[in-house]
Amino acid sequence: MISRLFLFNPTNELAIANGQVSYMPPANLRRFESDLASLPWILSDEDDYILVTHKEGNSLKHLSDYGWKIPSIVTAPEEIPEKVRLIFSPWGWSPAVYIKFKRFYHLAAPTWHTHPLARWSANSAQLLSRETGYALLKEIELIRRNYPDKYSQVEIPYLPVEVSSTAKLSEEFQKTEPPALIKTQWSASGRGLFKIRDKKDNPAESDWIKGMLKRQGKLFIEQMLPKIQDVSFQFMIDDEIEYVGHNYFYTDPSGQFAGCAIGPPENSSSYFKDQAQISAALKQGAEIVREGLIRTEINKNYKGPAGVDGIFFINKQKEMKLQPCLEINLRYNMGLANIRLKKRIHPEARGAWKTGLFKQEKWQSFCKKKTQANPPVFEKGILRKGFLPMVSPDAEKLFGAWLDAE
Structure with a gap:
């Protein structure tokens, strides 16, 4: 077995x-x-x-x-x-x-x-760094330029800029219009980021940035886009590259992962109302990312799950577009977990599952209170609605994970 x-x-x-x-x-x-x-x-x-x-x-x-x-x-x-x-x-x-x-x-x-x-091996670290994601992004942009009509909902306004010295960092900072992000080579889920909110946030003066540049050898400057909604495209990579679905997720103000949507995301933006446009963008995003993965020949060096994070954003023409590849996570991730979890949840259920820190309120009492207020309802082994702890509700934890569905 x-x-x-x-x-x-x-x-x-x-x-x-x-x-x-x-x-x-x-x-x-x-x-x-x-x-x-x-x-x-x-x-x-x-x-x-x-x-x-x-x-x-x-x-x-x-x-x-x-x-x-x-x-x-x-x-x-x-x-x-x-x-x-x-x-x-x-x-x-x-x-x-x-x-x-x-x-x-x-x-x-x-x-x-x-x-x-x-x-x-020495190549493993390189494979699992942000450089793989940026190589993929370049392939995607080449595809988009060659087939602009086919990928009309996809737009990549900027490519990240690589810096490997404080002098280069200062030079690029002067040319960068805030808001922007500086990303380290190895980081994920909103960690390893330095936000440039205005010209007062000079990364060349940050001890943390200097330390990261010294330890990791290079950093990347990336223009921030006016976000409407975070989305990820999930793949399983083997001899073939299989697309397994998309996932909507949420981040907190610092950019760290905050949870995943069950069903459509809670999004009040007027841009995010046209379901036909959203469906077209998701289809184009999945296709162009998969084609980019094939062109990078990533399956020669990696087998396993891959999550590619993208973003629906407002472009300079005040249109909603999809940037389908902000980064790639060559690992398991919450987006893939959410897609798998949906198989146990009724297709009409709506809500989110989240992770959180419990300092003031205790995890056990939180679970008890939420279960009483919104008890789980099952139909033939499928969760129809309710509160469900994702980890043991009977243990005292500093961190917890839970699902709320209606």
Whole structure:
């Protein structure tokens, strides 16, 4: 039997930047990984496994009580039958992740040894950096220019600018019209960003920017666009590149991930009312991103999930357009998780699922209060509406994840 062994390590980009197999995230991010360690159940099948540091607090019994088939939570290889062979599936790859899986290598499936990331190499870090996303964006722009009528809803107003010295950074800053972003090579989910809100935000004077430039070797300056709605295009990359769907998501004011929409997003913009235009843009976005991925020949060096983040924005002509590739995440991501989750939710349900920090209000009391106010309703194993904790509601957590559907 072939099963997957999942590991929730959303700090993998930080681990890549650090480069050490012994990398340990900051305390608050360690707690985030620990509190949400069981979250890959969304991506898993019943025969899969999720590796956690400790089982306490990571029970998924509240989900199995509703009749949902869920994977097994394990802490050691002895908990997996000897007949099982594993495909290793971390949230994201880094030099540090192999140490986590090392104890399970004797259970590896034969196909694992041919996986492009079965071993970490110098090329792996480059592959998983922002440079891959920018290479993809250039291919997409070439396609768009060659077929402007076919991709009429796609627009790429600016290409990112690479800087590798403080002198170049200062030079490009003088030519940049705020608002803009400076992005590090390895970062995701709204981390590793420096916002240029006005000309007072000089990145060349920032100690954080100087440190990142020294450690990572280069940075990227990217013009910010007037956002209407965040969207991602999700793919599974193997010998073929399969498009699996799009996802609407939300970010907080700092740009960090805040949640995913179930059904249409909550968006009051008058630009976001024309469903025919939105459908056309999504179709064009999915097609042009997939064609760009094919042209980069990414499947020669990577196999696994890929999420490409885009944005609906207002262009200079006051029209809504789609920029389909702000970045690519060669890893599991919340967008793919949301697409998988929708298979367990009634197609008419509307709402969002979110992650959040619980300091003032306790996670357990939050779950109890929300469940009483909006109890979950199931129809033949499908969630029709209600509040549903995505991780154990019976453990005290600093970070939680939950679904609210109507």
